[in-house]
Amino acid sequence: MTEYQELTGKFFINGDVACAEGAISAGCRFFAGYPITPATEVAERMSTRLPQVGGIYIQMEDELASMNAVLGASWAGVKAMTATSGPGFSLMMENVGLGVMLETPCVLVNIQRAGPSTGLPTLVGQQDMMQARWGSHGSYEIIALAPISPQDIFDLTITAFDLSEKYRIPVLIMSDEVVGHMSEKVVIPHVAPESLLNRRRPEVPPGEYLPYKTDVGLVPPMAVAGEGYRFHVTGLTHDERGYPVMTADAQDRLIRRLVDKIRLNRDDIIKYKETQVEDADIIVCAYGITTRIAQFAVKMARDEGIRAGLLQLITVWPFAEERVRELSLQTKAFVVPEINYGQIVLEVERCAGGKARTILVPHMGGGVHSPETILEAIRETAQ
Amino acid sequence: MIDAMNVEEPSIEKYLRQDRLPHIWCSGCGIGPVAGCFLRAIDREEIDPDRIAVVSGIGCTGRVAGYVKLDSFHTTHGRAIPFATGLILANPELNVVVFSGDGDLVAIGGNHLIHAARRNIDMTVICVNNFNYGMTGGQVGPTAPLEARTTTTPYGNFEFPFNLPYLVSASGASYVARWTVLHIRQLEKAIAEAMTKPGFSFIEVIAPCPVVYGRMNKEPKGLDSMYYYQEKSVIRNGADPKDADLELNGPIVVGKFVDVQRPTLWDHLREVSSRAQEKAKARAKV
Numbered sequence: 295m296t297e298y299q300e301l302t303g304k305f306f307i308n309g310d311v312a313c314a315e316g317a318i319s320a321g322c323r324f325f326a327g328y329p330i331t332p333a334t335e336v337a338e339r340m341s342t343r344l345p346q347v348g349g350i351y352i353q354m355e356d357e358l359a360s361m362n363a364v365l366g367a368s369w370a371g372v373k374a375m376t377a378t379s380g381p382g383f384s385l386m387m388e389n390v391g392l393g394v395m396l397e398t399p400c401v402l403v404n405i406q407r408a409g410p411s412t413g414l415p416t417l418v419g420q421q422d423m424m425q426a427r428w429g430s431h432g433s434y435e436i437i438a439l440a441p442i443s444p445q446d447i448f449d450l451t452i453t454a455f456d457l458s459e460k461y462r463i464p465v466l467i468m469s470d471e472v473v474g475h476m477s478e479k480v481v482i483p484h485v486a487p488e489s490l491l492n493r494r495r496p497e498v499p500p501g502e503y504l505p506y507k508t509d510v511g512l513v514p515p516m517a518v519a520g521e522g523y524r525f526h527v528t529g530l531t532h533d534e535r536g537y538p539v540m541t542a543d544a545q546d547r548l549i550r551r552l553v554d555k556i557r558l559n560r561d562d563i564i565k566y567k568e569t570q571v572e573d574a575d576i577i578v579c580a581y582g583i584t585t586r587i588a589q590f591a592v593k594m595a596r597d598e599g600i601r602a603g604l605l606q607l608i609t610v611w612p613f614a615e616e617r618v619r620e621l622s623l624q625t626k627a628f629v630v631p632e633i634n635y636g637q638i639v640l641e642v643e644r645c646a647g648g649k650a651r652t653i654l655v656p657h658m659g660g661g662v663h664s665p666e667t668i669l670e671a672i673r674e675t676a677q
Numbered sequence: 678m679i680d681a682m683n684v685e686e687p688s689i690e691k692y693l694r695q696d697r698l699p700h701i702w703c704s705g706c707g708i709g710p711v712a713g714c715f716l717r718a719i720d721r722e723e724i725d726p727d728r729i730a731v732v733s734g735i736g737c738t739g740r741v742a743g744y745v746k747l748d749s750f751h752t753t754h755g756r757a758i759p760f761a762t763g764l765i766l767a768n769p770e771l772n773v774v775v776f777s778g779d780g781d782l783v784a785i786g787g788n789h790l791i792h793a794a795r796r797n798i799d800m801t802v803i804c805v806n807n808f809n810y811g812m813t814g815g816q817v818g819p820t821a822p823l824e825a826r827t828t829t830t831p832y833g834n835f836e837f838p839f840n841l842p843y844l845v846s847a848s849g850a851s852y853v854a855r856w857t858v859l860h861i862r863q864l865e866k867a868i869a870e871a872m873t874k875p876g877f878s879f880i881e882v883i884a885p886c887p888v889v890y891g892r893m894n895k896e897p898k899g900l901d902s903m904y905y906y907q908e909k910s911v912i913r914n915g916a917d918p919k920d921a922d923l924e925l926n927g928p929i930v931v932g933k934f935v936d937v938q939r940p941t942l943w944d945h946l947r948e949v950s951s952r953a954q955e956k957a958k959a960r961a962k963v
């Protein structure tokens with residue numbers, strides 16, 4: 295719209311602000327949220343920036359409302375986002391399911407704190423990782439990304455919008471309090487609008503449009519309200535017309551497609567980063583802020599002559615199960631540090647399938663691991 | 678049952694998803710006629726149907742979204758208003774109508790209702806009030822009068838009900854009316870007024886649920902229950918909503934209670950947005 299749309303250049307900003315800027319660069323023009331520590335700065339930044347670029351910021355009455363307003367905005371054709379943490383994430387869960395069912399592109403940021411319940415509002419956790427996967431009822435797939443720094447959250451917020459538009463699904467950014475509140479250098483490049491992905495629009499005239507009829511691939515084109523398509527969408531099980539159909543057959547067709555549109559495209563969606571895994575006897579598998587500590591631990595282990603490597607999950611959901619399975623055939627053990635009492639380790643263990651040992655290095659929250667803690671686990675495993 | 682929607686008036690057939698009929702509502706249910714009034718209001722007022730978005734929550738009334746041939750969203754329980762908030766804020770050209778029931782809008786969604794009224798956001802809410810949860814078999818609702826019998830108040834309701842016009846007007850709505858389902862002309866006119874009025878409009882429609890609430894409270898059966906509500910009603914346009922409490926078998930005060938001009942959310946939002954853009958521009962020049 296205007297030249298003030300993007301701030302480009304080098305900045306020293308925290309992860310929450312970088313996330314908001316990533317959203318602006320990704321073309322997000324709607325934010326609905328509710329104040330919650332430690333995600334509030336995302337909302338504050340959006341409240342400043344969105345009006346400047348012709349977007350809408352609104353503080354809703356709660357997180358239930360925030361998530362729904364985001365879905366509504368997306369159905370009016372605008373890229374939309376919300377940001378929250380622990381308790382707010384729980385409140386949003388039902389309508390993440392609505393987003394999945396209606397196939398609504400949108401982005402939900404969780405700056406994780408330690409729980410359960412009110413827990414440690416100002417201190418870090420990585421404790422909603424399984425909730426991200428399974429928090430809404432029903433059988434479904436979701437996409438979740440885990441940034442490790444302010445620069446990373448900027449970049450991954452753009453990726454999140456791209457994936458949500460491409461696959462018509464809510465995409466979760468599963469960040470944490472440390473990344474959200476740490477300030478580091480962030481380079482904001484010019485992001486050309488042509489480089490961004492947008493939902494496919496219907497190419498048929500209104501009379502012929504069926505909201506959930508696929509043409510190429512498993513993701514149907516999406517009309518938006520006010521264009522004359524006069525479509526109906528529902529959270530009930532539905533057919534290609536978007537009409538409710540209360541049968542096991544309709545359920546089978548719909549759920550298979552909703553799940554398969556993610557599962558069958560996992561190679562396109564799943565990103566991970568490997569360091570020194572080729573000859574590793576022990577692979578540390580980490581995500582989010584814990585990755586940065588694991589990097590130290592791996593280096594220290596190498597210095598001691600232990601063949602350690604690092605697998606960083608950038609996409610946490612869908613889980614990089616094929617890669618973990620492959621690695622389990624060439625390594626002796628996985629060490630999984632996470633700021634919870636065992637969540638993603640369960641996935642690693644499942645995929646390792648007994649071929650490699652799996653060791654959890656838990657932290658109950660309120661702080662990050664020390665490199666020595668992870669190193670100690672590597673050492674013990676190496677014996 | 679189609680006749681309850683008065684489809685004999687050809688004007689509304691084109692707004693119905695014929696391929697979804699017959700609908701699920703019980704015979705004698707008040708919801709269909711309200712939907713009929715809504716569609717006739719659009720037609721009479723010549724509101725561009727392509728710009729209308731209907732949003733419903735869950736419940737018997739929540740099914741309205743599925744029968745109208747308009748952009749329509751059947752969302753989650755209680756959340757029609759925030760979903761509609763997102764729609765209208767993202768595209769102010771839309772004419773957004775929330776069509777849902779008392780349990781959906783006032784119990785589980787009550788917080789959103791008062792906040793939407795407070796914001797005076799451009800939206801019309803049509804609340805079909807039948808005093809109970811029809812879809813789940815007739816449990817007590819937040820508008821059920823004291824002493825009303827429902828499947829979960831077998832000895833009589835022991836809670837005070839909401840007076841919806843009072844609640845919504847106190848929260849800041851620009852337009853508030855209540856009619857019964859057989860006040861067809863008044864209701865149609867009210868919907869047309871509400872849809873063309875800037876700001877938050879709220880219409881409560883007292884409608885029978887003859888198969889559950891009506892049966893348990895010994896109301897007349899079938900169509901007679903609609904006449905019963907109409908006969909019980911007293912038209913008092915301009916009445917103070919605070920005097921519009923409902924009692925079991927008592928009079929039903931109906932009418933247009935509030936119709937005022939107040940700045941809407943958009944008025945303020947536009948002003949603030951242009952201020953933000955001016956500031957950004959000034960800074961960019963430095």
Ligand code: SF4
Nearest residue numbers: 702703706737811886
């Ligand atoms: S249960 Fe009551 S409200 Fe629901 S369709 Fe039947 S009569 Fe109408």
